[in-house]
Amino acid sequence: MDYQKEIEFAKSMAVDAGKIMKKYYRIDQGVEIKEDSTPVTLADIEINNLLIERVKNEFSDCGVLGEEESWNESREKLWVCDPIDGTPAFIYHIPTFMFSLALVVDGEPVLGIAFNATTGDTYHAMRGYGSFLNDKAINTSSREWGNEARLAGSSDGAVDGLSVSVLKEQGIKVINSFGAVFKGCLIAEGSLDGRVFVHNGAHDIAAVKLIIEEAGGKVTDIDGNEQRYDRKLNGALMSNGLIHDKLLEVAKEMK
Numbered sequence: 459m460d461y462q463k464e465i466e467f468a469k470s471m472a473v474d475a476g477k478i479m480k481k482y483y484r485i486d487q488g489v490e491i492k493e494d495s496t497p498v499t500l501a502d503i504e505i506n507n508l509l510i511e512r513v514k515n516e517f518s519d520c521g522v523l524g525e526e527e528s529w530n531e532s533r534e535k536l537w538v539c540d541p542i543d544g545t546p547a548f549i550y551h552i553p554t555f556m557f558s559l560a561l562v563v564d565g566e567p568v569l570g571i572a573f574n575a576t577t578g579d580t581y582h583a584m585r586g587y588g589s590f591l592n593d594k595a596i597n598t599s600s601r602e603w604g605n606e607a608r609l610a611g612s613s614d615g616a617v618d619g620l621s622v623s624v625l626k627e628q629g630i631k632v633i634n635s636f637g638a639v640f641k642g643c644l645i646a647e648g649s650l651d652g653r654v655f656v657h658n659g660a661h662d663i664a665a666v667k668l669i670i671e672e673a674g675g676k677v678t679d680i681d682g683n684e685q686r687y688d689r690k691l692n693g694a695l696m697s698n699g700l701i702h703d704k705l706l707e708v709a710k711e712m713k
Contacts, residue, residue, distance in 0.1 A: 465569050467517070471509060474512075481501070482499060483548070497549060498526060501541070502541045505542065506525065506526040509541070517535075517537070519533070521536045523538045524661065535561065535563050538559070542555050542556075543555065543557070543639035554640045558572050567665065567667055569582070569668065572666060579591060586672075588672050591643075597673050597674050598651075598699060610636065638655050638694075639666055641696070643669060645666075645673075645697065646669045647673070653697075654680070654694075654705065655694040663677065667687065674698070676696075677696050679695070
């Protein structure tokens with residue numbers, strides 16, 4: 459099926475999201491802490507609300523599954539959105555935060571876009587048409603496990619070998635400055651080779667699943683199985699495809 463109208467909508471929405479991010483970037487962002495202990499800003503909320511408004515007007519047969527708010531999320535066709543993936547990076551002015559949007563049909567992403575408002579880089583993919591960075595085709599790497607494969611880390615457990623909990627006790631704020639979308643895009647373009655994602659937000663992974671797979675990589679749940687992207691996830695393994703089985707072994711050891 460041709461989703462040209464939808465991909466143009468996604469690109470337009472990314473531009474609008476970027477404008478909102480820039481509006482709040484250097485002013486009071488109205489930061490609040492949600493029940494899951496993650497931050498949300500006025501920009502997150504405004505972008506999420508704009509998406510719902512635009513979908514109502516332009517794609518009334520679709521629903522929205524957003525990180526901050528959803529609308530008609532039980533529909534077969536859903537726009538799955540993370541208004542700002544990497545909100546801590548946005549708050550502290552670290553230019554790795556991204557807007558992420560996917561069209562998911564019956565649980566499967568059919569198009570995805572990820573936009574970095576500070577660099578202007580746009581990643582997009584449509585099922586069966588490949589992945590692109592600024593309209594140039596991209597591919598995952600050919601590095602294999604044991605041959606300098608590059609895994610993306612996280613601030614959840616350690617920083618240069620130091621326990622995050624110990625650092626926090628000493629008054630140190632540890633900032634996870636690279637969100638799942640940013641890391642996923644680096645896998646798609648071949649700069650990184652793998653990432654273990656232990657959280658359950660479909661909004662984090664829906665777009666980059668397609669961007670990675672259309673670039674030649676592989677994305678599964680944390681047990682190596684396919685999963686739907688219109689509901690909570692069972693984590694995610696993202697890779698260049700060549701190291702996926704080894705990454706699965708690592709994920710099993712983490713449990």
